[in-house]
Every structure is written in C-alpha cells, then in structure tokens.
Amino acid sequence: MRIVLVGPPGAGKGTQAAFLAKNLSIPHISTGDLFRANISQGTELGKKAKSYMDAGQLVPDEVTIGMAKDRMEQPDAVNGFLLDGFPRNVSQAEALDVALKTDDVKLDAVLDLEVPEDEVVKRIAGRRICRNDSAHVFHVEYKQPKADGVCDTCGGELYQRDDDKEETVRKRLEVYHTQTEPIIGYYREQGLVKTISALGKVEEVTARAMEALGR
Numbered sequence: 001m002r003i004v005l006v007g008p009p010g011a012g013k014g015t016q017a018a019f020l021a022k023n024l025s026i027p028h029i030s031t032g033d034l035f036r037a038n039i040s041q042g043t044e045l046g047k048k049a050k051s052y053m054d055a056g057q058l059v060p061d062e063v064t065i066g067m068a069k070d071r072m073e074q075p076d077a078v079n080g081f082l083l084d085g086f087p088r089n090v091s092q093a094e095a096l097d098v099a100l101k102t103d104d105v106k107l108d109a110v111l112d113l114e115v116p117e118d119e120v121v122k123r124i125a126g127r128r129i130c131r132n133d134s135a136h137v138f139h140v141e142y143k144q145p146k147a148d149g150v151c152d153t154c155g156g157e158l159y160q161r162d163d164d165k166e167e168t169v170r171k172r173l174e175v176y177h178t179q180t181e182p183i184i185g186y187y188r189e190q191g192l193v194k195t196i197s198a199l200g201k202v203e204e205v206t207a208r209a210m211e212a213l214g215r
C-alpha cells in the first residue's frame with residue numbers, strides 16, 4: 001500500500017507511522033529521516049539541503065521531492081510505503097503525483113489524523129522534558145511525575161521546551177491550517193482521504209487506522 005499520513009502537530013503522527021509501517025510491512029519514510037540520511041551520506045540533494053539549512057532558509061520543494069522520489073524507488077518500497085511529513089503543501093502533493101506517475105504507481109490512501117485544536121495544545125504545552133535526558137518525557141496531566149518538576153527516572157529537573165509553549169504551538173497549528181490542510185481537499189477530490197480520530201490510546205488509534213485502510 002502507498003499511504004500518505006497527514007495530521008496536525010501533536011496528533012501522534014510519528015508514533016502511528018511507525019506502528020502502521022510495521023503492521024503493513026512497508027517502510028516508514030519521514031522527511032526528517034530523509035534529510036538526515038541524505039546529509040550524512042553527502043548526496044547531491046543532501047548537500048543542497050544543507051546549504052539552505054545552514055543559511056537558515058527553507059529547503060526548496062524540489063530538493064525535498066527529489067529525496068522522497070529516490071527513497072520511494074528503493075527496493076524495499078516496491079510494494080508500498082508510508083509517507084510522514086511529506087507532502088506538506090499542495091505544490092508538493094502535485095509534484096508527488098507527477099513523480100508517482102513516472103514510476104507508473106498510485107497512492108492507495110491518505111490517512112488524516114484528526115485531533116481537536118484544544119487537545120493538540122493541551123498535549124504539547126503540557127509536556128515536560130528532563131534536562132538530563134530528552135527521552136524522559138512527562139506530562140502535567142497525562143503522565144505526572146511523582147514529585148512536581150522532578151524526573152521519576154533520574155531525578156533530573158523537568159522543563160518545558162520553547163517549541164512546546166502554547167504560543168509556539170498555536171503558530172505551528174496556523175501554519176498547518178494554511179499550508180498543509182489544503183492537501184486534504186486536494187486528495188479528497190481523488191477519493192483517497194480516510195479521516196480517523198487520533199484521540200485515545202496509541203493502539204486504539206492504530207486499530208482504527210488499520211480498519212480505515214481495510215486491513
């Protein structure tokens with residue numbers, strides 16, 4: 001199956017992508033990983049991407065699309081893939097269609113993870129991270145540490161990342177609404193969109209997604 005995963009920040013996209021890719025035996029292709037891999041391997045596209053990133057500029061769509069196309073043409077992606085974080089705007093979605101067409105394949109589904117905006121803000125703005133290890137993650141409501149502001153695992157100090165502050169989260173949501181959400185309309189015209197609620201436990205959302213995909 002060839003799947004695109006979309007959803008606002010805080011919808012648990014990365015987590016769902018990993019589970020779904022495993023269940024469906026297809027590679028999970030995330031833009032973050034693509035960038036890291038191309039830059040560390042020193043590919044032409046990686047060098048280009050790095051020059052923009054070093055200059056504090058956005059990486060142009062054609063560079064991102066090139067990386068995604070190279071990855072989708074790897075042997076392990078012959079029977080499908082799950083795209084996470086790409087396309088992130090309509091022009092990338094159009095370019096993806098062109099790229100798939102040249103390989104004579106089509107998308108099977110666009111899985112849209114839906115979360116109410118206030119829930120997104122609550123999820124992200126409530127996160128507290130340990131200063132000793134960013135893998136020690138707590139939440140003021142959903143995963144409270146035993147002692148306020150102290151990591152259960154190592155006793156480190158818990159803090160809120162700047163990226164997680166409510167104001168920043170609202171800005172990221174705004175970008176999602178204006179840039180990424182229009183691709184849902186674009187794919188709806190192609191009859192590909194399956195919208196599911198991303199509320200509840202991780203395994204419940206995965207089960208809902210598998211059902212929506214007819215698996």
Ligand SMILES: [Zn+2]
Nearest residue numbers: 130136151154
């Ligand atoms: Zn800790």
